[in-house]
Amino acid sequence: MFNKEYYKNYSSIFNSSKLRKKFSPQIKYLKKTIITLPDNALSLDVGCGVGSLLSLQENLRPDLKTVGLDIGEPPYQLFKGSLIKADCINIPLRENSFDLISACHLIEHLQKPSELITELVRVTKKGGVIYFEAPSQNSTNSLLPFSFWDDPSHIRPYSPLSLKNLAEMHGLTVVKFGIKRSFLSVMMLLPVLFINMFIKNKINTNVYWSYVFGANSYCICRK
Numbered sequence: 723m724f725n726k727e728y729y730k731n732y733s734s735i736f737n738s739s740k741l742r743k744k745f746s747p748q749i750k751y752l753k754k755t756i757i758t759l760p761d762n763a764l765s766l767d768v769g770c771g772v773g774s775l776l777s778l779q780e781n782l783r784p785d786l787k788t789v790g791l792d793i794g795e796p797p798y799q800l801f802k803g804s805l806i807k808a809d810c811i812n813i814p815l816r817e818n819s820f821d822l823i824s825a826c827h828l829i830e831h832l833q834k835p836s837e838l839i840t841e842l843v844r845v846t847k848k849g850g851v852i853y854f855e856a857p858s859q860n861s862t863n864s865l866l867p868f869s870f871w872d873d874p875s876h877i878r879p880y881s882p883l884s885l886k887n888l889a890e891m892h893g894l895t896v897v898k899f900g901i902k903r904s905f906l907s908v909m910m911l912l913p914v915l916f917i918n919m920f921i922k923n924k925i926n927t928n929v930y931w932s933y934v935f936g937a938n939s940y941c942i943c944r945k
Contacts, residue, residue, distance in 0.1 A: 777800040817844045856938070858879055895943060896943050
């Protein structure tokens with residue numbers, strides 16, 4: 723399922739990386755956490771895909787030691803760190819190893835999400851941060867150009883409260899949770915739609931719609 727063609731199709735729906743950097747909602751606590759990590763801290767992104775999030779972390783903190791883990795075959799790698807091909811419920815890394823772990827748009831693909839959380843907790847250092855992100859209940863809105871159910875590997879969406887409850891069930895302390903929305907995307911959506919009426923190489927509006935409708939939930943926790 724998660725071969726190069728899968729990542730290629732996903733990228734075509736939510737391109738481009740420049741748009742995502744520009745209009746993605748900013749979670750200030752996560753950014754602050756990355757900036758204040760210890761020198762040469764270890765960061766792991768589970769289900770990293772091409773490594774967009776790790777690339778952003780490296781831009782904020784060039785000294786970070788980044789590791790990406792994915793079961794699939796990403797067609798290219800955006801980050802400078804190492805890439806491990808492995809299953810997220812059997813992570814081949816030592817316990818209490820990482821200062822920061824992220825798992826974005828992964829949990830919605832799993833039948834047993836608790837197996838993922840257990841592994842993330844195991845490899846996170848005491849006091850380390852775990853960041854989850856997943857499609858919210860709003861991602862099923864029929865007005866969205868790309869619905870949650872259009873990806874055949876999706877199992878269920880997650881509300882912010884469901885992510886919070888799941889984290890607390892595994893002994894994590896939840897610091898912040900909510901819906902990702904971007905005011906800038908709301909402001910720019912109509913102008914972009916208008917511009918698309920007159921240009922040949924149309925701007926992909928999936929990113930805008932996603933941030934306007936709040937199609938993603940997030941949860942930040944500490945071990």
